[in-house]
Amino acid sequence: MTYLYDQPSDFAADAVAGFAAAHPTITQVHGGVVRASATPPGQPALVIGGGAGHYPAFSGWVGPGMAHGSPCGNVFASPSASQVYSVARNAENGGGVVLGFGNFAGDVLHFGLAAEKLRADGFDVRVVPVSDDVASSDQENRRDRRGIGGVLPVLKAVGAAIEDGADLDEAERIAAKANEATRSLGVAFDGCTLPGVDEPLFRVPEGILAVGMGIHGEPGVRDEPMGTAADVAALLVDGVLREEPARTTGGYDGRAAVILNGLGTVKYEEQFVVYNHVARLLAERDIVPVRPEVGEFVSSLDMAGLSLTLVFLDDELERLWTAPIDTPAFHRGIMPDIDRPLRDNFWELGDEPVPDSEEASRQSARRIADVIALFERVCAREEEELGRIDSVAGDGDHGQGMLLGSSGAADAARKAVSQDAGARTVLARSGEAWAESAGGTSGALWGAALVAAGNAVSDQEGVDQEALVGALDAAVETIGRLGGAKEGDKTMMDSALPFRRTLAASFTGQNAGEAIASAAAAAREAADATASITANKGRARVLGDKSLGTVDPGALSFAILMTELGEHLA
């Protein structure tokens, strides 16, 4: 249960503000936090982040010896690309940027988009996802694994290397090496509840241990009856040590960083009881824990569970693991230069100038702003139902995400129109705002779609029927390309791709409204048909077969908005 919040939708932002207020070494910037002291000139800036709800990950690790900044997303939702970009701009000081995060689809997408934008602006950027969760993929495909407790030692190694003088190439090498040496396994006993929501996001049946369940309730590898602390310790140690590397002279010789991580309601004394067994079992395997850590590092709101992480050390990784660090939530040793000068210059998300436009395009821009305002009203109307559908097999935030995204986009469109922006700029600003306001994967896709639609038109010419259909086609093409899913995967693609096909087939050059209405009807039919996709997806595996018979919320919301667009144009 999450008890304390004001507006649930503001929870993550309020938490960042309070975190910054409580820590004089931290300064809040647009999208997250940075150190109050300047990044030393020429030093690579380590920017690490993810969704809220996991504190100390990631903002708690901003400080000398680890990160320079942390973009903070919504609860369990990746920060948007523009949040990542803003924090990176504030952390970068001539040495380029390392973007570190746990390997989840939304984070890969948003950090990747931010990297593109930073590179376009002339910054050197390296992207280092952490993938340590042995339960989420097999050893061969280990780079597809999720990032859980291992984000601490892997990203700490990068931060320590940078503190030691590593450049970007070296930081990237260390990230890859540390990630390769790190293995985690988690277990969960019960789920967690989002702020303002009455029911848990998911549950684990009483007396059951969900082995390998992820930090957002992603399905694990199996359920077992709950055992003693000794049983749980053995399960975790065995799971992680299944991939213990061979011992070599000068390489891994049995020393390992050990992190026992509580997810929220498994409290300290329980963790110590388990750690006592972990230490014994490691000793039996001739493994020496180096500076073990027992506590809460990558939490998951009030989820009940814990994870064990081992980093199989060589001399270099041991030196980085034990190196000094001085951050709000993680301390070790003495930082050589703990009193750093406070900075007073920050990059701010400014009102960049609106490009010149012609009246023909401005007229179209006003109509586009009307459509996006319509989307906002429709999303408000559908929020609850989309949330309900999403909660069956997902995390229940799709309705909220669509409303936040469309609402931010509508505001941005109105503002751009008031500044005499043309159609291209209105679409671009709306798209950036949608991605930023919504966060999450669907927010990124809708945002990128609007930006792509904008790129298909101009700020000079009006948007005629052909241009409108072309822009829609470009938008859906972008969704398909970035989303990476195929039809039948039970995602937005299941309605977006039939929409695109039908639109191309039925548009004759002058009947845009009609063609869009036909395409929307096809999309709706396809969305409804997702109910019959019985693929064993997502949390359905944990929850039984409740997702069978339920449509995909992303496919449905796409079809609903296109239907409204068709009616609006008719």
Place this chain on the structure above:
Amino acid sequence: MTYLYDQPSDFAADAVAGFAAAHPTITQVHGGVVRASATPPGQPALVIGGGAGHYPAFSGWVGPGMAHGSPCGNVFASPSASQVYSVARNAENGGGVVLGFGNFAGDVLHFGLAAEKLRADGFDVRVVPVSDDVASSDQENRRDRRGIGGVLPVLKAVGAAIEDGADLDEAERIAAKANEATRSLGVAFDGCTLPGVDEPLFRVPEGILAVGMGIHGEPGVRDEPMGTAADVAALLVDGVLREEPARTTGGYDGRAAVILNGLGTVKYEEQFVVYNHVARLLAERDIVPVRPEVGEFVSSLDMAGLSLTLVFLDDELERLWTAPIDTPAFHRGIMPDIDRPLRDNFWELGDEPVPDSEEASRQSARRIADVIALFERVCAREEEELGRIDSVAGDGDHGQGMLLGSSGAADAARKAVSQDAGARTVLARSGEAWAESAGGTSGALWGAALVAAGNAVSDQEGVDQEALVGALDAAVETIGRLGGAKEGDKTMMDSALPFRRTLAASFTGQNAGEAIASAAAAAREAADATASITANKGRARVLGDKSLGTVDPGALSFAILMTELGEHLA
């Protein structure tokens, strides 16, 4: 819910072992932990402790800048006097001892008994209970208040002063001054569950905020409907600031240490959301937070709730609050001498030699050991029922405590008999073992009673009927003196005092068994009558009137054991 344990009764001890295993700066000794490095010669040893279930309090604060050692009790039960004694002996290094703890009856009793024993051994000892919870008594009787979140800043001030060179007098002065300047208020939204127990120790009704509820579920001042984070922040700030002292030149001038403390399941982001309001409200009152702390400091297993602590600072208290500290769970700044030499000499609870005895007394000693073994069997038989009764208005551990105590006492008695101990020594050893094995208030009282009974007999003479009754009288007199309760307070006294009166009145010199049986009958009648005491006591205030009609478990267990004793002698 507490999920992870092996034997529930070993939970606290296992946790201490795991804590020590995870922290190279910590060494486990009998009864708790001390620093692995020696206390600097002549420096007062700060020994702080309390029940388990509150980590980081108290063992997490053992290290340079704060404590030298921490006795660790059972879950929510004070460490026994002998645990406190052992840790103090291991921490003391020529500078005397400061015993610091939260002001709860069991802790006052056990730390007080340990102080007596240390003083008897020639050590200078100061006892500094912390009493910061404004909800637990009025301002005038503030030294009766419970100790909650304020134990951190008050005991940190003492540790910092000692690090600065304070002697015992100075450390005691700082403790009193810091305690006088510290105020806390807590709220709870739901209860916590002890290891191995299916039902929560207590509950807070859904949607209700229990204002002032203590860290073991002690009754608060009122229930309110649950509000927003802003409401909760306002309630806490208002409550604590109601006792803001006047501002003076050179004294308190508006600067305050601020600690927002989560009890277990109220997680970090929630706390930051609340802290953002706390910072705003304090600014409105022209109060400047000095190095605020937001996190978990005095937790309460998986209890849902949080507390706010303010220390109204002057220059001296500010210096102590911001002073460096390097402990497992609390870090600040740079300790001047962080690499201290490890120690290798520890005081151990040894098998002290058994005093010489005569056969007459040894015969009595064997009968006494039989009686204590009988007590153990009776306590095993009654464990569940005593626990059930205790759980209505107390914390449900009375049955377990009586069994642990009598079992430890029976073992010690058997061992002493096998070493040819006389009656006095057997009783003394049994009493020490009872207090140590049981912990808690009733454990201390039963332990002290057995020791007192021993002091009434000798290792030379046999225990005749007169000596037996005299020993029993001394035992009950001790219970009454140490327990500090009156008849009608619904405690063990309600049956112990009628027992003593009836025993004195009915013993004619030769009829000990008969007199004891009569006294036991009176005790049982009085115990049963406690059901009609409708005093609004303990958790009954929170739980409604469920305690009405329930007998006091301590009074009942006393009556049951005396009844068995009477039958055994008949």
